Amino acid sequence: MNSESLSNIGLLKEIAELLNNETELDSMLSGALKKLIRGSSFTTGWIFFIEKEGSHELVSYENLPGSLSDRQCEPMKKGGCWCVNRFRKGKLTKASNIIECQRIEQAIEENREDTDDITHHATVPLQSGDESFGLLNVAAPNKTHFTTDELALLESVAFQIGSAIKRILLTKKEQEVALIGERNRLARDLHDSVNQLLFSLTLTARGGAEMTGDEEVKDTFKTIQGMAQEALSEMRALIWQLRPHGLENGVVEAAKGYAEMLGLTLETKVEGVISLSSKIEEVLWRVSQEALNNCKKHSGEKHILYTLKSELQSIDLKIEDRGYGFHYDGKQSLPSVGIQSMKERVKNIGGTLTIDSQLGRGTVISVRLPY
Template identity: 60%
Template sequence: MQSKELSNIELLKEIAELINEETDMEQMLQGALRKLLEGTIFETGWIFFINEKGKQELIVHENLPKSLEKNDCRHLQKGGCWCVSRYRNGELQKASNIIECQRIENAHKKDVNEEGITHHATVPLQSGQERFGLLNVATANTVRFDEGELALLESVAFQIGSAIKRILLTKQEQQVALVQERNRLARDLHDSVNQLLFSVTLTARGGVEMTDQVEVKDTFKEIQYLTQEALTEMRALIWQLRPKGLETGIIEGLKGYGDILGLSLSIKVKGVIQLPAKVEETLFRITQEALNNIRKHSGVLKAEIYMTVTTTDVLLVVKDEGCGFHMKDLKSLPSIGLQSMKDRANSIGGTVDWVTEVNKGTEILVRLPY
């Protein structure tokens, strides 16, 4: 480990070099925190992200006392404390000493405080007026840090806040590029494959009219039917790549997708739909997959969608009264995309379950936190 005798300028330079090279958020934060602890009197630290609704999330930590690290950092993950409350109220503007820490006190009620950590300092992470969370640091047998140490903490927090903003902007640019690529692919599919399938449909229809031979006529009818099915699939794919109506809300987007598939949808909503973009897109994609399953496998053209929005979660049920299936047959039904739905939900901390029985329909149950 480095000696903790770096000058402030050297330390800030090393941290700047590290965080400017990193493109992964968690690795950047972990590396910056480790550098800070190696080059100062601070011995342990942790970083919270706090969203607009005040919900906190422990992102990284370094060299935690055993009492705080126990049970997957339970005392840091749950409950409230002075620093987070002050942050939420907009009262925490600079690096500050904490007189008491409820989290540390709760941790020490059940475990011996062998490391001597009782107090910590805290500083908000922000870039301009945009705030992201808190950086907390502590040292054994220390109840107060001096002004120079707090000033250094503020300088490091400023660097980290700027790096957070840079990485977020980079991700936004990547998202824009992804949307542009989806739009390009959708245009190409529409202009080439979609038009080609439409031409095949017209040719098959003409073939039916041009022959009196039953076998030939049936063959053309089969070609016409299969091509029409392929057209429906292609239009659905194009719509998934470049959904129309989603900009006016997820409900209108789902209605539009249902129309593309030829499904009659009954949609009921409880609560106000004001979801983060990532959650809304994930919910939309999962529901699309569920509707695809109904169109392909259920044998019915009707579905019911129930959405409930609470202060912490969005709950969704997609129900049909189709043929259903045996749960033991899941491995032989890879095309129904249930694993894809689970993966999408898991990526943002949500869950997907389903209830089904042969000839009694299927229910897809989705819960996504936000």
Template identity: 60%
Template sequence: MKLSEHSNVILLKEIAELLNEETDMERMLTGAIRKLLNGSNFETAWIFFIDGEGKHRLMAQANLPSALEEDDCRHLQKGGCWCVKRYHDGDLEKASNIIACQRIENSIAEKTGDHGNITHHATVPLQSGTERFGLLNIAAPDRERFSTDELALLESVAFQIGSAIKRIGLTKQEQELALVTERNRLARDLHDSVNQLLFSVTLTARGGVEMSEEPAIRETFSDIQHLTQEALNEMRALIWQLRPKGLESGLLEGIKGYAEMLGLELETKVNGVIQLPSRIEETLFRIAQEALNNIRKHAGTDRGQLFLSVTQTDVLLVLKDEGRGFVMDEKLYIPSIGMLSMKERAKSEGGTVEWSSAMNKGTEILVRIPY
């Protein structure tokens, strides 16, 4: 059935209002395709984001048949297909009917669920200007082809979604820039005020030790000097965490610089080319900072080893020492706030952190994050 021009205008207006109001990427995409399905002859839809290497990621889906939804949409999540390949090769420029879909065919062949008589789909690139983000796919039961009017509607919706993706991306960049600016301001204030005061107290306490002849007074000044020096070290570490000076030179240099600041000797080994998204780099850097802090405070050693391995699907960071170690029995051991923070940071990027340790046998931390 051909959709009326009037109903298309109303539908596009409703989708535009949702896209303009929403600030969360996944909610925005899911809401947009649900509105598209409610106001059109399309009955199911899904969106892929595709990176520069052609790797796709399922970002949103609506009203999938059970055969495609089965096992966390594994048929959509894994493997290759013609539309993604055409997109990556630059051959897909407008809404098109797809003659054969390997993902749908595999889901039908395995007979793991009802495919809802969906055998084909149409696809359209999501882009804003020359910047491309991925694909919007739609399908309906017993439909091998969609009409010119339906494909035109699909292109209009894809244009709206592409513009909204660009807007959210720019907003996120602005927020990250504002956060970095605020971190730098706070780090500068701490350095100029608290850091300088602690340094002055350290010098004063040292002078008190040298000037006094009373053992008790000298011991008191010595304790003050020691405690103040510890506080000064903690403050410098905090400033580093707020403003990692070495990270602009790369993840590895940033971690090595932080270890040097803590007085640790860090042996490093890298496998693969380190070209990671900035958010992944910062997450790994923050986790490594906490791990290095634990070595300095608890391991009883000033040496560590860092292994960094980057594959096509994920990055693996291993940090180990040969220090005191600790008990890993979950019934006896309560994770520290720092360790919980490391797990939360990795989890926020879909990754994991694991520990391996035993008394007097050192500690090994394994971080794996997909990208």
């Protein structure tokens, strides 16, 4: 066994150890790519995730030349190329050699940053069983041909990464299922204990007010009844948030049901054919909850406009009331924890949230999520 083979075995062992210890997708991909580039003859590498509908996302890269990292890696995020197109068509099943990089060719034509003498790259799909996740690409200066050993190393690393991606995705799915189960259990417990106690307190206070002739005592019972009724409404809203009825029929139906429970009327409008992933639906649902809660507490308006629209590459949600409104300056600190929470949820999946509100003219919350 030659020294190069021994070196490759050692590198594969290092990468395997890293992959086994990682639980987060981003750090796993970044760490594996770093070790591959630093431990081999390749000098740069990048990983694309490719969705079933064909769109690709640059999820990790290492030591990209300036021509490809220009403008926050914009040349890598837009447009098509040979390897991505072949992957979409199901014709890229193993490590492939001598692929001219259309992205670098375009950078040269446009006289952008330095290419580090890279013109070609090798590519290999990231797979686990029958599932394909994307591509691992590597390159080196002045290299137009990759040896059999280099391609074998690339395939071995891609196999390891593909298996790790599958493991992490399955683990996250299990965590999501466990979280839903815990939410359902907590919702049941709250409904069977605290909710019932509050309901009993409401009835008791009402009975006490009817039984006494003392006006002060009667007023006290009515105050208790009002507070208990308000707490009961808050508890029902909390239970709904933990276990939303109607979400199985889509976020719009869930929002309508939640609005009805709050005593609001939701005028809904859906534009385009909308099929949402669970991740997008969860964000839209939580944003809808918080926005409707704010409408109930602060707007003074019961009629809410709710529009969900499918664009070519985005899902747009607009929640509008014509209530009191408030003075909102996006440059200043956010006026409530709820708005901060909405912004963070949307930002975490690459979306944007804007608020347009004026005193006496109502509030419009607009969300745009990548689709």
